[in-house]
Amino acid sequence: MRRGLLIFLLVNLAIVLFLVHQVWSLLTLLVVDGAEDAIAKAELPAVGSPRKDGKPRLIPKIIHQTYKNESIPPVWQEAQASCIDLHPESEGWEYKMWTDAMSAEFIEAEYPWFYDTFKGYRYPIQRADAIRYFVLSHYGGVYIDLDDGCNRSLDPLLVYPAFVRRTLPTGISNDVMGSTPRHPFFLKTIEVIQKYDRSWILPYITVMGSTGPLFLSVLWVHWLRGGMNVGDGAEGGRMRLIFPDEYNGHEWSFFTHHLGNSWHGYDVQLIFWMSRNWILVTIVGFAIGITVITLGYLAYRRFASGSKDASKWNKPTYGHRLPFWKRFTSSRQDYELVERHEV
Numbered sequence: 001m002r003r004g005l006l007i008f009l010l011v012n013l014a015i016v017l018f019l020v021h022q023v024w025s026l027l028t029l030l031v032v033d034g035a036e037d038a039i040a041k042a043e044l045p046a047v048g049s050p051r052k053d054g055k056p057r058l059i060p061k062i063i064h065q066t067y068k069n070e071s072i073p074p075v076w077q078e079a080q081a082s083c084i085d086l087h088p089e090s091e092g093w094e095y096k097m098w099t100d101a102m103s104a105e106f107i108e109a110e111y112p113w114f115y116d117t118f119k120g121y122r123y124p125i126q127r128a129d130a131i132r133y134f135v136l137s138h139y140g141g142v143y144i145d146l147d148d149g150c151n152r153s154l155d156p157l158l159v160y161p162a163f164v165r166r167t168l169p170t171g172i173s174n175d176v177m178g179s180t181p182r183h184p185f186f187l188k189t190i191e192v193i194q195k196y197d198r199s200w201i202l203p204y205i206t207v208m209g210s211t212g213p214l215f216l217s218v219l220w221v222h223w224l225r226g227g228m229n230v231g232d233g234a235e236g237g238r239m240r241l242i243f244p245d246e247y248n249g250h251e252w253s254f255f256t257h258h259l260g261n262s263w264h265g266y267d268v269q270l271i272f273w274m275s276r277n278w279i280l281v282t283i284v285g286f287a288i289g290i291t292v293i294t295l296g297y298l299a300y301r302r303f304a305s306g307s308k309d310a311s312k313w314n315k316p317t318y319g320h321r322l323p324f325w326k327r328f329t330s331s332r333q334d335y336e337l338v339e340r341h342e343v
């Protein structure tokens with residue numbers, strides 16, 4: 001009986017450890033701060049001035065954007081124009097707009113092993129996510145979402161081997177990213193992206209976890225944990241971070257955020273609701289967990305006593321009247337002795 005209880009507790013412990021192990025990267029994500037990789041205001045030149053610290057530019061002057069075809073909707077044209085205007089060809093910048101057709105052609109020609117997964121993605125946004133990692137890894141440059149406008153020249157950011165945007169409270173985003181060609185982090189990203197192509201029932205989580213910011217954040221945590229975040233030179237693996245103040249909202253910020261994401265659906269409402277009501281969600285989660293464990297325990301007791309001697313199930317024994325802690329510590333011998341007295 002007590003060995004059974006021990007097994008029951010061990011099985012529960014194993015399940016809890018397994019769940020913690022499964023979500024360990026997500027838990028880590030909550031505590032990873034990344035402040036030491038922040039691109040600090042102090043190391044950036046004033047708006048409109050060149051960098052004066054003599055650092056060589058590592059990231060090529062290419063801006064990548066994506067849209068399904070060549071007709072950019074009016075709501076994004078202003079943002080698009082702001083980036084093109086601040087990065088003119090006359091200063092050596094190249095602008096690449098990746099349409100769906102161009103993206104598919106590029107993947108088929110350069111990364112044929114990925115083509116089936118790419119075409120097979122259920123949601124178009126997954127292709128839009130994936131293509132940005134492949135073109136950054138291939139050509140290097142700066143990827144910018146179509147709903148992000150530019151507020152100043154990105155030239156001061158080209159001295160880092162790679163940068164991404166830190167989102168608060170957790171993780172990184174994939175809406176603006178810069179990198180040298182074949183940067184080890186983006187090489188890793190395209191190498192593992194197929195492995196993450198899983199369905200998580202809700203479209204939002206599926207997209208986030210298979211190709212989106214959550215996918216990238218998990219890889220980033222692995223990158224930090226694996227000690228890969230080192231090297232500031234052309235071959236370096238370090239990922240620098242743009243924190244919110246350098247992202248938008250100030251005259252010195254690099255970007256201006258325009259309209260929100262265009263692909264959010266009902267499940268996003270649910271997730272936003274859950275994050276607004278996270279205390280309730282946590283309590284309900286615990287209640288469900290405790291209920292499951294309790295039901296498991298009751299089922300176990302029923303099974304254990306039933307298998308030994310069915311008649312004992314309804315008969316109180318001294319063992320059940322022992323204080324709670326003694327039931328776990330007193331030996332089988334005590335029970336037998338006491339039971340004999342009672343008889």
Ligand SMILES: *[C@@H]1O[C@H](CO)[C@@H](O)[C@H](O)[C@H]1NC(C)=O
Binds near residue numbers: 068069070
């Ligand atoms: C681009 O897509 C939009 C929306 O699906 C469509 O209305 C438009 O005609 C397309 N433009 C071109 C050039 O194919």
